Amino acid sequence: MNSETLLARTPAHHTTAPGPSAPTNPPPSHTGAVADRDEAEEFLRQFHAEHTDQPIPLNQRLAEIHAAIDTTGTYTHTPDELTYGARVAWRNSSRCIGRLYWNSLRVLDRRQATTPEQIHQHLCEHLRQATNGGRIRPVISVFAPDTPHRPAPRVWNDQLIRYAGYRRDDGTILGDPAYVDFTDLVQRLGWQAPEGPFDVLPLVIDTPGDKPQLFDIPRELVLEVPLTHPEHPQIDELGLRWHAVPAISNMRLRIGGLDYPLAPFNGWYMGTEIGARNLVDEDRYNLLPVIADRLGLDTSSETTLWRDRALVELNIAVLHSFHTAGVKISDHHTESRHFLTHLAKEEARGRSVPADWSWIVPPVSGGITPVFHRYYEEADQRPNFYLDDTARALGRGRCPYPH
Structure with missing residues (x-):
């Protein structure tokens, strides 16, 4: 049986938790509204407190920002402020x-960058540098913010690299079921789909005053890792693979009362994101029954x-394959210890660390990781990343334009 047949499946009715997300009560987007003066001032005071060597004194910089907001409804971050704000947004991501x-x-x-072509070029460079x-x-690549005079550009994709999903006449789905609607959308916009199980979706770039445009990601910029198992070659025969860079592209970066809706960012994968979610969730590739069958496991009872x-063996395959290919990845035990190191460092600096326990605890062997056995403070600290209803709708393939 070939991999396309194995990866074509009937859609599940079960819905799992969403992928990388943001605080549940984000501040409203500032499209068409003035920048928030209080938030701008709070951010600048925080920035100067952590960077005392700035060439412009705090009071002078605050006066500049207040004047700009009074005159234009917005202001412009300096490169240093932007860099600091983006990094602290990651620091605050619970x-x-x-x-x-x-x-x-x-x-x-x-x-x-203002044109779709320029934005596409920069997104490609992002992948090149990240890979x-x-x-x-x-x-992180930070594009223009929303202002009262001009809305910001957007990318409709929820990540720069995602795999297509295709509805077949017999009711099954080939590829990633989570992206069937988005795949339908880009096909209506003119994408010529290869119709395989791991087809990289095109980018949909949306700029003010223009219709959304499709751009393919050059093949050489998408590093993929074939998945093999060190002890079970029957898993190798499935022809599985996954891309190396998880670049989230639909979350709004908020710094000092300004919103940047297009600010794609990436780290590297923790193995469980691939081996316990993307390839396993019932509304994704749902591979546990396939892996169990290949391993000859008794599936007659949950006991x-x-x-x-099957889950452990699939995660072994993911980590083994990335390490063999020389592609950076982390396991959930190591990252759990690193997170507690982060907590200790931040607390030593007098900073609190907001954390959502349900997201910090890994989806595999959570109870034997050190992050399981403690409570965390939950707080919405800014700068931060947020997910809006508009971004959710676009990522699910709901086109706001008539067609």
């Missing part, structure tokens, strides 16, 4: 376990724990 590395985030200032030959680097055994 659902991310990998925040130990927040200060290493590479910030690419793309605010001058780094397999030595994945945390990168055989066949799901657990």
Whole structure:
């Protein structure tokens, strides 16, 4: 049986938790509204408190910002403010376990890009720098913010790299079922779909005053890892693979009362994101029954724990494959220890660390990781990343334009 047949499946009715997300009560988007003066001032005071060597004194900079907001309804972050704000947004992201590395985030200032072609070029450069030959680097590309005079550009994709999903005449789905509607949308916009199980979707770039435009990601920029198992070659025969860079592209970066709806960012994968969610969730590739069948497991009863055994073997395959290919990935035990290191460092600096327990605890063997056995403070600290209803709708393939 070939991999396309194995990966074509009937859609599940079960709905799992969403992918990378944001605080549940985000501040409203500032499209068409003035920048928030109080939030701008709070941010600037925080920035100067952590960076005391700024060439412009705090009071002078606050006066500049107040005057700009009074005159134009908005203001412009300096490159240093933008870099700091983007890094602290990661530091404040309560659902991310990998925040130990927040200060290493590479910030690419793309605010001058206005055309879809320029934006596409910068997104490609983002992937190039992030991929780094397999030595994945945390990168964020920050494009123009929303202002009272001009809305910001957007990318409809929820990640820069996602796989298509195709409805077949017999009711099954080939590829990633989570992206069937988005695949339908881009096909209506003119995408010529290859119709395989791991087809990289095109980017939909939406700029003010223009219709959304499709752009393919050059094949050489999508590093993928074929998945093999060190002990079970029957898993190798499935022809599974996954891409190396998880670049989230539909979350709104909010810094100092300004919103940047297009600010794609990435770290590197923790293995469970692939082996316990993307390839396993019932509304994604739903591979546990396939893996269990390949391993000859007894699936007649839940008491055989066949799901657990298949899950562990699939996660072994993910980590083994990335390491063999020389592509950076982390396991959930290591990242759990690193998160507690991050907590200790931040607390030593007098800073609180907001964390959502349900997202910090890994989806595999949570009870034997150190992050399981403690409580965390939940708070909406800014700068931060947020997910809006508009972004959710676009990512699900709901086109706001008539067609």
